[in-house]
Amino acid sequence: EVQQVQSGAEVKKPGESLKISCKGSGYTFTSYWIGWVRQMPGRGLEWMGIIYPGDSDTRYSPSFQGQVTISADKSISTAYLQWSSLKASDTAMYYCARLTCRDGTCAFDYWGQGTLVTVSS
Amino acid sequence: DIVMTQSPLSSPVTLGQPASISCRSSQSLVHSDGNTYLSWLQQRPGQPPRLLIYKISNRFSGVPDRFSGSGAGTDFTLKISRVEAEDVGVYYCMQATQFPYTFGQGTKLEIK
Numbered sequence: 001e002v003q004q005v006q007s008g009a010e011v012k013k014p015g016e017s018l019k020i021s022c023k024g025s026g027y028t029f030t031s032y033w034i035g036w037v038r039q040m041p042g043r044g045l046e047w048m049g050i051i052y053p054g055d056s057d058t059r060y061s062p063s064f065q066g067q068v069t070i071s072a073d074k075s076i077s078t079a080y081l082q083w084s085s086l087k088a089s090d091t092a093m094y095y096c097a098r099l100t101c102r103d104g105t106c107a108f109d110y111w112g113q114g115t116l117v118t119v120s121s
Numbered sequence: 122d123i124v125m126t127q128s129p130l131s132s133p134v135t136l137g138q139p140a141s142i143s144c145r146s147s148q149s150l151v152h153s154d155g156n157t158y159l160s161w162l163q164q165r166p167g168q169p170p171r172l173l174i175y176k177i178s179n180r181f182s183g184v185p186d187r188f189s190g191s192g193a194g195t196d197f198t199l200k201i202s203r204v205e206a207e208d209v210g211v212y213y214c215m216q217a218t219q220f221p222y223t224f225g226q227g228t229k230l231e232i233k
Contacts, residue, residue, distance in 0.1 A: 061221035
């Protein structure tokens with residue numbers, strides 16, 4: 001069974017750093033892109049970026065370039081999203097999802113349960 | 122960036138009746154490889170998004186056949202033939218033709 005399991009909710013103060021994780025199982029982790037999607041409270045979905053764990057090729061949305069870092073450790077089938085200095089505006093639910101791009105299709109097919117990040121002084 | 126515009130933003134529907142959601146892109150979603158990377162996702166209240174339709178019209182595994190997708194170029198539609206209570210939620214279209222990938226703003230499906 002394909003699964004993406006994310007790390008638990010976090011409560012942080014402005015200026016603190018944070019790294020959240022997304023562990024893939026049930027498939028060959030190095031053969032699929034993993035993406036991160038932000039959902040601010042009461043808002044829609046925003047595409048942040050993707051990483052290919054096989055070679056660490058990473059693409060960012062211009063809206064998030066420089067604001068976050070996406071990485072992966074293929075030895076433990078885990079992707080990460082990290083911040084060096086959180087802001088209150090980073091308060092949101094963050095989802096990871098597997099991106100399947102093959103056989104003429106490209107879509108996020110398996111999603112994690114989400115990690116709620118709350119940044120408050 | 123490709124802008125995805127959905128309509129309506131809210132859709133009150135009677136149980137058992139059909140529903141339709143439109144998604145328009147600011148430019149063609151036909152990739153240079155000839156494929157169109159348009160998908161639809163459903164987000165039930167308090168749940169993560171779930172893939173319903175990929176490549177315009179292909180239902181993902183486990184998706185009921187009352188869901189169907191159609192369209193081409195810049196105009197796409199998601200249809201529910203007979204709405205059931207479990208269909209309540211927000212529906213998003215998403216394009217993966219060009220970086221950055223982008224989502225529509227979402228359409229909230231409610232029961233009248």
